[in-house]
Amino acid sequence: MTPDQSPLGKTASYADQYDPSLLFPLAREPKRSEIGIRGSVPFLGADLWTAFELSWLNMKGKPQVAIAHVTIPCESTHIVESKSFKLYLNSFNNTRLDSADAVRDRIRDDVTRAIWDGETVKSAAGVRLLTAPLFECEPVKELEGVSIDRLDVECDTYQPQPDFLTAAFGEKPVEEVLVSDLLKSNCLVTGQPDWGSVQVRYSGPQIDQAGLLQYIVSFRNHNEFHEQCVERIYMDILTRCKPAKLMVYARYTRRGGLDINPWRSSHPQLPPANTRTARQ
Template identity: 65%
Template sequence: MPNSPDQSLLGRPAPHPEAYAPELLYPIARAPKRQELGVGAQPPFFGADLWTAYELSWLTPRGKPVVAIAHVTVPCETPNIIESKSFKLYLNSFSGSRFGSADEVLARLRTDIAEAAWRGSDAAGSVGVRLTAADAFDQQQVHELDGLLLDRLDIECTDYTPQPALLSAAFDEQPVEETLTSNLLKSNCPVTEQPDWGSVQIRYFGPQIDQGGLLRYLVSYRKHDEFHEQCVERIFMDIRQRCRPTRLSVYARYTRRGGLDINPFRTSHPAALPANVRTARQ
C-alpha cells in the first residue's frame, strides 16, 4: 500500500534529528490523485517539481558548521512526491553530522532523494541536486513571473473551491499565444489545513482563454485542500479539458514553509525547465 498523507509527520510534534537520517524521507504516491483527475498511466504532460531548501547545514570533520542552499529537481515521472515536513526533518538531520566535503553532502542528497522519489518504480531513476555555497549567496536573483498580470482585472469572486466551469475560450476565433500570471493562488495543506500561498504562470497557444474566468478559477482554490504538485496538475488538466489549447504550460511558485519552497512545472510538450529563481514573496 502506498503511503498516505495522514500517516506522515505532518501536524505532529517531531524532535529535531540528532544525526543524519535518510529514513525520514516520506514518499507519497502520485497515482491516486492523478486517477482522480483522469490522468492515465501516460500523463499528458512533462515537467518537474523544483524545490529550494534554504535551511541546509552540516559539520566539517573538525566540527565547524557549513551552510548552503540546495536546489532539487524531482521529475514528474517519479511515482512519488516527497512530503515536505519529512523533507525538512531529513535536511535538519545533516546539521549534527560531520561530512568530509560539500561533494559528499551532495552525493548523499542525490542518492537519498532519488530513492524516495522513485521508490516502487520498476526502474531506478535520478533527481537533480545542486548546492549554492555561502560565498555565492549574493548572486541569488529575485524575479517575478513574466507575463500579463490577471490581478489587474476588477472582478467579483464568489467561489472558493475549484470550479472548472469558470474556464472558457473563444473557439470560433483565431488562436493566440499568451503568457498570463497571477499572485492570487492560495490553497491549503490537506493534512494541517495551513495556507499555501503561490504565484502561477500559464503559457498557452490556442483559443483565447477568457481572462476574467481564468482569474476567478484560480481564486476558487482558496479553500481547496491539496498539495502543491497536485494543485498544479489539476489546473493543467482543467485548462486542457475546458479550453483545449494546442500547447500549455503551468508553473507555480509557492512561498516557503519550514525553509522550503516547492515550484511545480507541467507542460504539454517537451520544454526546458524554468530557471529556479525565487519571487519576492519567496
C-alpha cells in the same frame, strides 16, 4: 503510505544525525486518478524545490551552510512529503562530511530512492548546492507575463470550479503568458494556507482572462498539496480550453525553509530557472 500517516501535523523529534529513513514518500497516483490521469502522465515537468536551511559539519566539526535546489521529475511514482524532507535535512546538522559534493550526492541518492519507493528508477532527482560565496548570485525575479489580477471580477466561489474556464474557439488562435499572484490553497493534511503565484503559458484558442482569474481564486479553500493543485490546474485548462501547447508553473512561498514550485508542460522544453519571487 497515506498523507495522514506522514509527520504533518504531528510532534516530531529533532534528529541531528544523518538519517535517510526520515524521508516519507507519498504516491502520486491517487490524486492523479481524481483528475482523470491513468497510467503515463500527459505532460512533462518537474517539481522545483529550494531548501534554504541546510547545514552540516566539515571534518573538523566546523558548521557549513548551503542553499539546495532539488528537482523532482514529474514522472516519479511518489513525491516526498515536505515536513519529512525538512526533518531529513535537519539530520545533517551534526553530521561530519568531507565536502559539499558529498552532501549533494547523499541528498540526490536518498531523494531518488524515496520518489520511486522501491520501483525501478527511471529518472533521478537533481540536486545543486550553492555555498555561502554564491549566495549573492541568487536573484529575485517575478514571473513574466500579463497580470490578470488587474481585472475587477466578482469572486464568490472558493473550491475549484473548472466551469469558469472558457476559450474563444471560433476566433484566431493566440500565444500569450498570463500570471496571477492570487493563488492560495491549503495543506491537504493540516489545512494551513499555502500562498502562490501561477504562470500559464499557452498557444491556441484565447482563454477568457476573467474566467481564468475566477478559476485561480476558486482554489482558495481547497485542500491539496502544491504538486496536486498545479496538475489539477493544468488538466482543467487542457480539457476546457484545448490549447495546442500549454505550460503551468507555480511558485509557492516557503514554509519551514522550503519552497515547492511545480512545473508542467505539454511539450519538451528547458525547465524554468528556479528563481525565487519577492514573496519567497
